[in-house]
Structures are given as C-alpha cells and as structure tokens.
Amino acid sequence: MSRTKIVAGNWKMNLVSQEAKDLVNQLIELCKPLADNPKVRIILAPASVYLSSVFTQVEDHPHFSVSAQNLHEGDQGAFTGEISGSMIRSTGASFVLVGHSERRTLFGETDSTLAAKTNAAIRNGLSPIFCIGESLEERENEKTFDILQSQLMNGLFHLSLSEMAGVIIAYEPVWAIGTGKTASPEQAQEVHAFIRRLLTEKYGELAQRIPILYGGSVNPGNAETLFACPDIDGGLVGGASLKAQDFHAIIQAMYKG
Numbered sequence: 001m002s003r004t005k006i007v008a009g010n011w012k013m014n015l016v017s018q019e020a021k022d023l024v025n026q027l028i029e030l031c032k033p034l035a036d037n038p039k040v041r042i043i044l045a046p047a048s049v050y051l052s053s054v055f056t057q058v059e060d061h062p063h064f065s066v067s068a069q070n071l072h073e074g075d076q077g078a079f080t081g082e083i084s085g086s087m088i089r090s091t092g093a094s095f096v097l098v099g100h101s102e103r104r105t106l107f108g109e110t111d112s113t114l115a116a117k118t119n120a121a122i123r124n125g126l127s128p129i130f131c132i133g134e135s136l137e138e139r140e141n142e143k144t145f146d147i148l149q150s151q152l153m154n155g156l157f158h159l160s161l162s163e164m165a166g167v168i169i170a171y172e173p174v175w176a177i178g179t180g181k182t183a184s185p186e187q188a189q190e191v192h193a194f195i196r197r198l199l200t201e202k203y204g205e206l207a208q209r210i211p212i213l214y215g216g217s218v219n220p221g222n223a224e225t226l227f228a229c230p231d232i233d234g235g236l237v238g239g240a241s242l243k244a245q246d247f248h249a250i251i252q253a254m255y256k257g
C-alpha cells in the first residue's frame with residue numbers, strides 16, 4: 001500500500017524574519033521542478049511568529065504545507081505566552097509537532113499533556129506529527145521498545161480510528177537528535193516495523209496508511225538509505241532543514257526512495 005511520503009523541516013528556535021523569508025524563497029525555487037510530480041509533501045515548521053508569513057509564501061505551491069512546533073492544550077484563555085490550535089489553524093498551517101523530545105525533556109511535557117495536546121490539534125483541524133523516541137540510556141538498557149510502546153499507548157492510542165487517520169508519527173531517537181549520530185537504516189527500520197505492528201494491533205488496516213517518519217541527524221548523505229527502508233515514509237529534519245541546498249537534497253532522496 002502506498003503511503004504519503006513526507007519531508008518535514010523543524011527549524012526549532014532558529015532564523016530571524018528575513019532569513020526565514022529567504023530560506024522559503026530558495027526552497028520554492030529549488031523545488032519548482034518537483035511541482036509537476038508532487039509525490040512528496042514538504043512540510044515547513046518555522047517558529048510560530050512566522051507561521052502566517054511562511055504560509056503566504058507557499059500558498060500557491062501546493063506541495064508545501066506549514067506546521068507549528070507546539071500548541072497549548074486549551075483553545076483560548078489566560079495562558080500568557082501560549083498559542084492554541086485554533087490560532088495555528090487560522091494562520092493557514094495544517095500540521096503541528098506534538099511531543100518533540102525537546103518539549104518532553106526541556107519543558108517537562110508528560111504523556112498526559114501530550115494526549116491533551118493531540119486532542120487539541122485534532123479538535124482544531126490540525127494533523128499532529130506525534131514524536132516518540134528513546135534516550136541513549138534507555139537504548140543501552142534494552143528499554144527502547146517498552147519506552148516507545150508506552151509513549152504511544154499513553155499519548156496517542158486513546159484516539160478513535162477516524163481521529164487516528166490524520167496522524168503522522170515521527171520516530172526520533174533522542175541520542176540521534178542534533179548529535180550527528182544517526183540510527184542505522186537497520187536500527188530505524190526495526191523500530192518503524194515495531195511501531196507499525198503496534199498500530200496494526202490497535203487500528204488494523206489503517207496502520208498501513210499512517211506515515212512514520214524518521215528523525216535524528218538526517219542529512220543529504222544518509223537520507224537515501226534511510227528512505228529506502230520499507231517502513232520509513234520520510235524524515236523529520238532539524239539542522240539540515242535550515243540550509244536550502246541540504247533540505248532540497250533530502251527531498252530529492254525521498255523521490256528516489
């Protein structure tokens with residue numbers, strides 16, 4: 001069964017306004033030849049202050065979509081500094097990252113917070129890109145599968161079948177994020193197959209249609225072998241998404257996969 005192929009760029013807390021504009025313009029230019037064969041969905045996740053302007057830039061380029069990096073679990077109210085799913089949706093963005101490991105570890109987001117954030121995303125018409133991943137210690141202690149299973153069960157698997165249909169999962173081993181260390185294609189495929197097995201047990205046939213992205217030091221040199229794995233449907237890219245040429249090369253690798 002063919003699944004949507006996705007390359008998402010997580011800009012994190014990087015780029016000032018003009019740099020963000022320039023990066024998007026360069027990507028639009030570089031990706032023009034791909035527009036005739038829009039086999040890969042390109043998702044840009046800028047800082048929330050740029051959601052509207054990035055959306056305006058890509059609006060006429062339908063293979064591009066925009067994602068927020070985080071949302072609050074409520075819809076409005078006295079939560080100074082937070083942004084809601086409805087606000088994100090009103091900028092034109094259609095995706096939101098939920099549970100990135102930096103949110104889990106640096107900002108204390110728990111499985112139950114993430115379950116509420118996932119609900120808020122869906123309630124507001126956003127597709128969650130739900131991130132899971134084990135730490136180095138957990139991997140070394142052979143806890144990888146237990147950790148991933150509990151992150152999925154407690155943060156995501158409360159969703160109904162129809163709610164789950166819009167979800168994207170990103171497997172990002174914490175030890176590979178921003179470190180230059182990548183999971184080998186074998187390690188990544190093993191985990192992706194495991195995630196798909198859990199999805200199948202819970203959601204049956206739908207599991208075959210849910211994209212599972214790999215993230216963690218994806219770069220132009222390793223993207224093609226990772227994307228060639230049968231259960232890897234794309235990438236969630238941090239550092240390399242800030243350079244137009246590198247991100248474009250990763251998108252091209254997805255076309256080959």
Ligand code: PGA
Nearest residue numbers: 177178216217237238239
């Ligand atoms: P990285 O980040 O590509 O810089 O490792 C990935 C991510 O955090 O999503």
